[in-house]
Amino acid sequence: MKQNTVYNCSVIELPKIHNRAGNITPLQSNIEAPFDIKRIYYLYDVPGGEGRGGHAHKELQQFLVAASGSFDVIIDDGRTKRTIHLCRPYIALHIVPGIWRDLTNFSSGSICLVLASLNYDEKDYIRDYTKFSLLKNE
Ligand code: TYD
Helix, strand or coil: CCCCCHHHCEEEECCCEEECCEEECCCCECCCECCCCCEEEEECCCCCCCCEEEEEECCCCEEEEEEECCEEEEEECCCCEEEEEECCCCEEEEECCCCEEEEECCCCCCEEEEEECCCCCHHHEECCHHHHHHHHHC
């Protein structure tokens, strides 16, 4: 977690199965997502323009997809920040452990689908940016 940088996070184009009745994008453990998917959750009813996140994880890996609408993800390794605009249901952002993330600029009605490598565990969170920054730069 300490060594990971924003450059270990990647934007991945997912398969899109297209026909006249619409599209399907599959997400499978260790195929499209490069880890075992243990948990799925989604953020919705986020008021337009609002933000979420504001934490890092010690072990958790995640895949974030704008299943509907759009939002920005600011990833930060304690030295470098990158902003990724997610706005397509066939594009995923892979966030490795040890990266601070802020989610901002949700469009109204948007859905942020999250595939996670671990079950929910509050002990895996780092919610204090000063503590995060010290850990990353020690
Ligand atoms: P948090 O991960 O901080 O949300 P976000 O990053 O979207 O702002 O979680 C917010 C609250 O929801 C926190 O009290 C923990 C709870 N929660 C669960 O109980 N299970 C989960 O799988 C998740 C993601 C959050």
